[in-house]
Amino acid sequence: MKPLEKNSKIYVAGHRGLVGSSIVRALQARGFQNLLLKTSQEVDLRRQVEVENLLNNEKPEYIIIAAARVGGIVANRDYPSEFLYDNLMISANIIHAAAQLSSVKKLLFLGSSCIFPKFAAQPIVEESLLTGALESTNEAYALSKIAGLKLTEYYNRQYNKPFISAMPSNLYGPGDNFNLELSHVIPALVRRFHEAKIAGAAELKVWGTGTPFREFLYAEDLAEGCLFLLENYNEAAFINLGSGEEISIRELAVLISKVVGFQGKIAFDPSKPDGTPRKMMDNSKVLKMGWKAKVPLAEGIMRTYEWFLKNEIRG
Numbered sequence: 001m002k003p004l005e006k007n008s009k010i011y012v013a014g015h016r017g018l019v020g021s022s023i024v025r026a027l028q029a030r031g032f033q034n035l036l037l038k039t040s041q042e043v044d045l046r047r048q049v050e051v052e053n054l055l056n057n058e059k060p061e062y063i064i065i066a067a068a069r070v071g072g073i074v075a076n077r078d079y080p081s082e083f084l085y086d087n088l089m090i091s092a093n094i095i096h097a098a099a100q101l102s103s104v105k106k107l108l109f110l111g112s113s114c115i116f117p118k119f120a121a122q123p124i125v126e127e128s129l130l131t132g133a134l135e136s137t138n139e140a141y142a143l144s145k146i147a148g149l150k151l152t153e154y155y156n157r158q159y160n161k162p163f164i165s166a167m168p169s170n171l172y173g174p175g176d177n178f179n180l181e182l183s184h185v186i187p188a189l190v191r192r193f194h195e196a197k198i199a200g201a202a203e204l205k206v207w208g209t210g211t212p213f214r215e216f217l218y219a220e221d222l223a224e225g226c227l228f229l230l231e232n233y234n235e236a237a238f239i240n241l242g243s244g245e246e247i248s249i250r251e252l253a254v255l256i257s258k259v260v261g262f263q264g265k266i267a268f269d270p271s272k273p274d275g276t277p278r279k280m281m282d283n284s285k286v287l288k289m290g291w292k293a294k295v296p297l298a299e300g301i302m303r304t305y306e307w308f309l310k311n312e313i314r315g
């Protein structure tokens with residue numbers, strides 16, 4: 001184990017996002033002050049020269065790549081060009097520029113469980129990446145993320161760079177994106193149930209059939225997991241990071257409606273896409289290393305709803 005030194009310069013790319021903001025809070029809670037944080041207006045990570053200038057001038061010691069174009073199932077399906085281009089550029093620019101710097105003691109890249117093959121055997125082991133066809137609705141995003149994971153792995157193996165990757169399951173929590181065109185299932189349902197409650201609606205239609213199963217990890221647990229890996233993980237191959245808790249979309253909708261206090265009926269709209277039927281990761285590798293998620297789903301959703309009520313939402 002190699003603890004991060006308190007005065008280390010840590011660059012959290014994408015610090016205003018769900019993942020980035022959770023990582024910043026976790027670092028600040030542990031007393032890390034020397035954080036390098038830039039918005040996309042200050043540094044557009046799709047532009048190589050901007051990334052090179054930033055890293056060459058600032059020489060960070062740790063880099064966490066939590067910047068990406070992220071979206072829900074419909075955004076992914078409708079904007080594949082942007083999802084592929086933006087994420088390829090962001091990953092390639094940061095990873096390549098970091099590889100030219102001697103200051104970097106560790107770089108952490110984040111994949112996502114939706115980039116495993118659509119029909120991967122469950123629970124999904126790390127080795128199943130690239131063993132089958134991708135889910136078509138998020139193929140572009142998956143291709144860009146696979147390229148990022150592989151670039152990290154290749155620099156580690158070929159040049160012995162301290163570059164690692166984690167594969168988180170579906171995430172949710174304070175700071176999530178509640179914009180209905182871009183959001184994932186939990187923030188979308190929190191917002192829709194809340195608005196239906198305020199409107200006194202008799203029924204709310206949930207997208208899809210309600211039958212797919214998903215695993216969710218609270219963003220603050222993910223942040224702790226990322227710091228754990230920065231200190232304890234050195235392998236070139238990525239590692240799964242999930243909660244081990246699985247729930248159907250139907251049960252999830254019921255749970256969120258209860259947290260929000262929606263009294264109406266819950267219906268399903270099978271004309272909307274379901275995505276992958278089941279997505280449960282095998283977390284045994286990280287469990288064996290001594291890390292596990294702490295926040296149960298019901299509590300995490302409660303905290304997310306409290307945050308939603310108190311904060312201005314994006315979009």
Ligand SMILES: NC(=O)c1ccc[n+]([C@@H]2O[C@H](COP(=O)([O-])OP(=O)(O)OC[C@H]3O[C@@H](n4cnc5c(N)ncnc54)[C@H](OP(=O)(O)O)[C@@H]3O)[C@@H](O)[C@H]2O)c1
Pocket residue numbers: 013014015016017018019020038039040041043044045046065066067068069070086090110111112113168169170171172175176177184
């Ligand atoms: N959310 C999930 O369920 C989930 C699951 C597994 C893995 N992940 C991974 O976690 C990472 C972060 O996801 P997230 O959910 O935190 O996303 P998010 O909330 O949408 O935040 C993404 C961040 O990326 C930054 N960004 C986007 N384009 C940029 C650009 N061109 N230049 C600079 N910054 C840019 C944005 O910065 P500004 O705010 O400054 O514009 C934003 O803060 C991604 O790699 C994603 O694949 C997410």
